[in-house]
Structures are given as structure tokens and as C-alpha cells.
Amino acid sequence: ETGVTQSPTHLIKTRGQQVTLRCSSQSGHNTVSWYQQALGQGPQFIFQYYREEENGRGNFPPRFSGLQFPNYSSELNVNALELDDSALYLCASSGRTGEKQYFGPGTRLTVT
Amino acid sequence: QQQVKQSPQSLIVQKGGISIINCAYENTAFDYFPWYQQFPGKGPALLIAIRPDVSEKKEGRFTISFNKSAKQFSLHIMDSQPGDSATYFCAASQGGYQKVTFGTGTKLQVIP
Numbered sequence: 001e002t003g004v005t006q007s008p009t010h011l012i013k014t015r016g017q018q019v020t021l022r023c024s025s026q027s028g029h030n031t032v033s034w035y036q037q038a039l040g041q042g043p044q045f046i047f048q049y050y051r052e053e054e055n056g057r058g059n060f061p062p063r064f065s066g067l068q069f070p071n072y073s074s075e076l077n078v079n080a081l082e083l084d085d086s087a088l089y090l091c092a093s094s095g096r097t098g099e100k101q102y103f104g105p106g107t108r109l110t111v112t
Numbered sequence: 113q114q115q116v117k118q119s120p121q122s123l124i125v126q127k128g129g130i131s132i133i134n135c136a137y138e139n140t141a142f143d144y145f146p147w148y149q150q151f152p153g154k155g156p157a158l159l160i161a162i163r164p165d166v167s168e169k170k171e172g173r174f175t176i177s178f179n180k181s182a183k184q185f186s187l188h189i190m191d192s193q194p195g196d197s198a199t200y201f202c203a204a205s206q207g208g209y210q211k212v213t214f215g216t217g218t219k220l221q222v223i224p
Binding site: 042 | 118144146148153154155156157158161201203205211212213214215216217
């Protein structure tokens with residue numbers, strides 16, 4: 001069974017740029033959630049995708065957007081990067097009927 | 113708006129001792145309360161979880177105690193080991209909607 005994988009591991013971007021982060025969900029999972037974890041804080045829910053549709057969103061502006069593909073992998077896109085976007089971005093996958101979420105190792109984004 | 117409050121922020125316990133982490137929630141619609149363990153450079157990993165119809169759940173050295181009337185729950189780690197040194201997050205979610213609201217985390221250090 002393959003776990004949740006994310007790419008890239010680390011990324012450095014300049015303020016104003018755009019970034020795309022990728023996530024491959026665990027085998028058999030059709031739901032993907034994205035979280036932002038600032039240093040020393042708990043993860044904050046960004047949004048969730050179920051069967052290629054957004055299925056809920058946290059308090060993040062529209063410049064945070066996402067996609068889910070037919071194979072249930074997912075992308076997180078962030079436009080017009082701000083310094084405060086520097087964080088660890090976590091992807092978690094789960095089966096639709098269960099609450100157990102399995103997290104990937106995250107992508108560390110640094111905005112300078 | 114922080115819906116799950118966690119304490120203490122950090123905790124130092126001697127090997128063999130009991131580690132206790134407390135959380136309180138506000139939203140009475142929450143019906144699933146997981147605890148996550150996170151090591152540096154890794155994503156959170158589900159440790160143990162409880163539903164509000166149960167007052168206690170034990171898995172190995174880990175026990176969740178749940179007080180529905182007080183809207184509080186806690187994690188007890190018995191016989192704490194240096195390998196338990198990590199950051200622990202309590203969390204809560206609402207049935208059918210898998211957005212997980214995390215606490216702010218407790219950094220546990222178990223000293224020999």
C-alpha cells in the first residue's frame with residue numbers, strides 16, 4: 001500500500017509569484033484535504049476535494065485554489081504569494097466514509 | 113476563531129512517567145476527536161481517536177479521557193519513553209464533513 005506523497009519537498013519563491021504543490025493520495029482514497037501549518041502552530045484547513053469537486057473550504061482567500069484529478073491526486077495553487085504564506089503545506093487523504101486522514105510529509109514553502 | 117484549545121504548550125516528563133495533555137472545544141457539533149503525533153520534518157500521524165458517546169478509550173500506552181458535559185478531552189501517555197518525544201495535536205471534526213480543526217500543539221520531551 002502506497003502512502004501519501006507530496007512534491008516538492010522544499011520550495012523557495014518570491015513575493016508575488018505563483019506556486020503549485022502536488023499530492024498523491026493513498027491507494028483507495030478518494031478524498032484529499034489540504035492544510036497550512038505555520039511554524040509552531042497546528043495545521044489550518046484550506047480545502048477538501050472529493051471526486052474532483054471542492055467539498056468545503058476554510059478561511060483562506062480565493063488566491064488559494066486546488067484541483068483533484070480522476071486518479072484522486074491533487075494540486076494546491078497559490079497566486080500572488082505573500083510573506084505570510086511561508087509554511088508547511090500538508091496534504092491528507094481519506095476514504096469518503098471514514099474520518100481517518102493520512103497525512104503526507106508536507107511541502108515546506110518559503111516566500112522571500 | 114480558535115475552536116480547540118490545547119495545553120500545555122510544552123511538557124517535559126521523565127522516562128516512565130505519565131504525560132498528560134488537555135484540550136477543550138467549543139463547537140458541540142463536533143463528534144470525532146482524534147489525536148495526532150508529529151515528528152520534526154514529518155506530517156501528523158493519527159495516534160488514537162474517540163467519539164463523544166465513550167468516556168475513555170485506551171490503545172496500548174495511550175488513553176483518551178472524554179468529558180462531554182465539560183467539553184474537554186485529554187491524552188494520557190503512560191510509561192512515557194524518549195521515543196514519544198514529539199509534538200502532539202488534539203483535533204476535532206464534525207460527522208460527514210472531514211475538515212479537522214487542530215489545537216495549537218504540545219511539544220513533549222521525555223528525558224531519560
